[in-house]
Amino acid sequence: MGLPVWKVIYVASNWKEAEEMKDRLAKEGLMVMLRTGSRDKQSARNVELLVPRLEAREAHSLIMQYIGTARV
Numbered sequence: 001m002g003l004p005v006w007k008v009i010y011v012a013s014n015w016k017e018a019e020e021m022k023d024r025l026a027k028e029g030l031m032v033m034l035r036t037g038s039r040d041k042q043s044a045r046n047v048e049l050l051v052p053r054l055e056a057r058e059a060h061s062l063i064m065q066y067i068g069t070a071r072v
Helices: 016-027 052-070
Strands: 006-012 034-036 047-052
Touching: 006 016, 006 052, 016 034, 016 047, 016 052, 047 052
Parallel strands: none
Antiparallel strands: 006 047, 034 047
């Protein structure tokens, strides 16, 4: 089996938010990778969450649930 093709499914406003979202998705069994253009992760803005393309739909659905829950 080849390497997974990664897809951006969410852009967090900072590293802390990205880590929290990554942890939630990982608890659901999804592989998640974080990417930013900043050298200093702690001050990073616009952190991308990537998942394997085959898991993108499930990951996006979970993120929408989390965001909806957080705003209630």
